[in-house]
Amino acid sequence: MALLTSAGLAQAWDASAIPELIETSVKVTTPWSLAAFAIAALVVIVSLLVIKPNAATRKIMWICAAAITFLGLVPIIVSVFVAPPLASVYRIRVTVVSPEKTPVEDAKVWSTIGGEAKKVAGGWEFDIPVVSKPATGKFTVFAEQPNAFLAGSQEIVLGADAGIATAVTIPLEQVKSARVRGHVQNEEGTTLGGAHVMVAGYASEMIVTSDNGGFELPAHAASGQHVLVHVQKEGYVSSQLSHLAGEDPLVVMLRKK
Numbered sequence: 663m664a665l666l667t668s669a670g671l672a673q674a675w676d677a678s679a680i681p682e683l684i685e686t687s688v689k690v691t692t693p694w695s696l697a698a699f700a701i702a703a704l705v706v707i708v709s710l711l712v713i714k715p716n717a718a719t720r721k722i723m724w725i726c727a728a729a730i731t732f733l734g735l736v737p738i739i740v741s742v743f744v745a746p747p748l749a750s751v752y753r754i755r756v757t758v759v760s761p762e763k764t765p766v767e768d769a770k771v772w773s774t775i776g777g778e779a780k781k782v783a784g785g786w787e788f789d790i791p792v793v794s795k796p797a798t799g800k801f802t803v804f805a806e807q808p809n810a811f812l813a814g815s816q817e818i819v820l821g822a823d824a825g826i827a828t829a830v831t832i833p834l835e836q837v838k839s840a841r842v843r844g845h846v847q848n849e850e851g852t853t854l855g856g857a858h859v860m861v862a863g864y865a866s867e868m869i870v871t872s873d874n875g876g877f878e879l880p881a882h883a884a885s886g887q888h889v890l891v892h893v894q895k896e897g898y899v900s901s902q903l904s905h906l907a908g909e910d911p912l913v914v915m916l917r918k919k
Contacts (some may be wrong), residue, residue: 750792751824752791752792752820754787754788757830758831760834770808771803774803775794799819800818800819801818803815808886811837811883814834836884837887838883840907843876845874845875846914846916853875853876855874856896857895858870861879867879867880879891885908886907887906901915
């Protein structure tokens with residue numbers, strides 16, 4: 663009777679446990695779920711070992727148990743002790759802010775090593791391949807808002823691990839690097855040397871034109887921004903003109919008094 667009972671229990675285990683294990687194995691997707699599956703399989707095998715006294719059967723099941731244990735442990739050991747492959751792309755997140763420290767969404771953003779600036783919510787992103795990394799690891803990201811005459815930049819140093827995302831904030835400031843240049847002449851078109859020229863508000867930077875009437879001054883403005891240029895010369899009527907700072911020369915004509 664005991665043998666029949668044991669055989670009946672073993673048959674019940676075979677009928678119910680094995681299909682469930684097969685169904686569960688399909689859902690294994692990670693090393694940890696594989697470990698859980700291995701533990702469940704071992705529980706079934708140990709139960710069968712207890713129920714089935716046959717030596718040959720036990721030997722086969724011990725081999726199966728060892729194999730399942732090996733399959734369950736190897737992925738975990740690999741994931742813990744073997745370093746994952748290094749990332750191949752540096753991801754740079756850029757936020758641009760105005761002089762008032764508010765986020766700017768309509769800026770133009772670019773870098774010295776290329777890479778397309780991808781617009782994302784609240785800023786921009788650069789995906790820079792590791793192969794494009796400069797020897798020094800340094801590069802610069804620029805941002806500008808031309809209509810508001812604002813610009814800014816930030817240097818970035820790329821580390822050894824491309825898998826770590828980098829966030830950088832670029833504050834915009836008023837651009838004042840342009841210059842204003844031109845020459846002074848009389849009504850006949852003859853150039854006038856000795857004329858005093860200055861940008862309004864910057865009298866301390868006044869210069870005197872050379873014999874060819876030429877002048878060049880800091881505009882204290884961005885290229886394309888209007889500045890007031892004041893010109894005077896003894897014996898002539900002073901002149902004050904609005905001119906766009908930048909490359910276009912200003913021709914100032916003075917009339918005799």
